[in-house]
Amino acid sequence: MKTADSSTGATGPVTIEKTDAEKTQLIDAAMTDWISKMMTHFKNDVHAWDVVNEPVKEDGSLRDGVVTDMAHDEFYWGKYLGKDYAVKAFKLARQYGNSTDKLFINDYNLESRLDKCDGLINYVKYIENQGATVDVIGTQMHISLTTDKAKIDQMFQKLAASGKLIKISELDIRLGTKSPTAVQLADQAAMYQYVIDSYKKYIPAAQQYGITIWGVSDNEKEHEYWLPNESPNVWDTSYKRKHAYKVVADGLAGKDVSKDFSGELQK
Template sequence: MNKLYKMATLFCTAAAVWSCANDSVLDFEYAKPESIANQEKIDAYKDLKTYVDRSSNPDFKLGAGISLSEYVSGGVVKRLVDRNFDEITMGYEMKHGAVVKNDGTFDFSGIDKLLAASQQSGVTIFGHTLCWHSNQNATYLKSLIAPVIIPSTGGPSWDLVTGNDFETDNASNYQVNSNVTVAYTAVGGGANGLGRALKVTNAAVRANDWEAQLFIKFSPAVQAGEKYQLSMDVRSDVNASYSTQAHVTPGAYKHWDFFGTISSTPTWTTYTKEITVSAEQATCGVIAFNLGKTATNYYFDNITLKKYNPTGGSTIIEKTPEQKKTIINESLEKWISEMVKKCATVKAWDVVNEPMDDGKPYELKTGIGKTLAADEFFWQDYLGKDYAVEAFRLARKYGNPTDKLFVNDYNMEYNLDKCKGLIKYVEYIESKGQKVDGIATQMHISINSNKENIASMFQLLAATGKLIKVSELDIAVGTGNVTESMLQKQAEMYKYVVDMYSKYIPAKQRYGITVWGVTDSKKDSSWLPGEKQALWDIQFTRKPAYAGFADGLNGMK
């Protein structure tokens, strides 16, 4: 027993020693992974809007572009927005296409929910947008200016054979010979200053007038005894006179006269000629205009060729450009007046969105000559250059007296001429008596965008004296394998944008900065699918961009 006791004592002592030794081995230090440490630093940042120095920037609004459903649902996105931002901008739901129905009535059900949620949270709304060419109910707008079709009553009628108003690039019913060139005038160069016209140039006097010809083609060919009526608007840079010939096909001459001789001057006039087809003219399907006698530019618009139908047929009555202008202007007034009155708590509006052309940055966009999407309608093609003047007039008339009214465009940091073109257009709007309170630059950029151009753009905008808003800021890094280095460059670019805004835009002109979207885009997103452009990732985790943006805001004095 004594021996066993001693052995037990020895065993317990050894176990105790071993246990102490084991504790010593487990007591060690380890370095925290750098990625975790960096994320903890980002997570330690406060909510974004707390970094704005309100004493230096009392009117500055930090905004987020989101969807109606994201905000009114009251979920994570709304809570994140309410904590970090002062203002929201709807991506789609305040646009014409979202509100106006096919019968012209207004559906404000979504707007009502938005206004209620905004007022409850104390977050303001930036109205986007009152007048744009996209996201419109084009079906309804086009129905307003569609031709009137009167069914036949059995009596005689004049049926359209061919026509062209040159508002599209459809050249299927005309061509020229090699001695003349053709082009379209700018919008506003058509008859009575509306739309476009066809410009035909004969650069030199020809030995024979038929050496320079414009051909109008139609089908079927005329037959002896039939009656036709040609009508068109014409003018020329100098006084001119030109005859017409009957051709079977372009260049296949048959008779020296078809629709008489036309006189033109620098002033638009309407030429109308009715004929009864002679045997010499029969089987012809082309009117040839002989332009070689005078070296000048000839202009043609609203050409129609009609055939007399003694038994009658449906009558198609096209609305004139003046009638279309009146109708579209009335529709614009109805839309803007109803929208701004409904949204009386909205104090700032994107009145005119993306007016300037990308290829011709000092000119307005146009839909003429383009195949338009189902939701595209270019107000300016019907109302002319003053369409924005009218939009600002209506927004001012029906909105709150102190509303801030903006014009908004994109790629101005990419193309400085577009920035200058927009500034010129703002000057034009104001020369017509309408005040533009601010200019908004969208800034959908990337980590490789030209920084010098960004700085130059802000300098140009600051010089206008207007309120300046960054309206849709996001910074793309790519949809592939995004590295930590790329995310750091994104953070640096977010900070750079805020730094340049702060450096060049005086405090009294700083309306605010809106980021476009709260999180990165999902792969099936309608906006930048799969892109990592935002301040949060799709799991609502703050990215380095959050820290860069916050640092920029913190430095804005």
């Protein structure tokens, strides 16, 4: 039914209800269109893709789209295509991308909810049992100083046992303040070091895909929509290196990068 504004003659929105079968067909076609065109357009430029992002609930079960508090921009493929939506997504990404592309599945809170970690790993197994291939599991790791270190170790052990490449995909360590003390900065550096050391200890070298820090600096403009009034990164609000910077640099390099450093860049 249409509604019209008598003063302007404008026609209001039109709602056309679709059957469940029609919705499935439309959403399936939309997925094919989106992935095929994205992969084809960037085929020569991008060689690693986050194909399926945040598919698992906190208890390890799959998101099904049945939610009561959904943000206006949230969408769950599983609501329309069932649990095999990820199978199709990975098959499409492989079909239209390069055979050597690394295809990711990625989620958060895997270190705080080990049941969620198990659920993600089990979903990877399911996807592959249906004939698709997942190359990399990403663990976001938005953590704090109080995050249980024992669970961090257990998470990496579980992920390593999957046999997949493992990436820390969005690491940050919040302090609960935008004006940290020297002690808090030192503690933050120690936690960054613990995470990197644990990753390198429990993830075999052949499975280490890398570590990405979520943000660049603590400048408020960079994270006004994520962790506002916080200081989670390795540069401060003025883009000066924090205590954590050296820890991260040393951890990634596997050595003291400042030792014997002349200041000259190496070619």
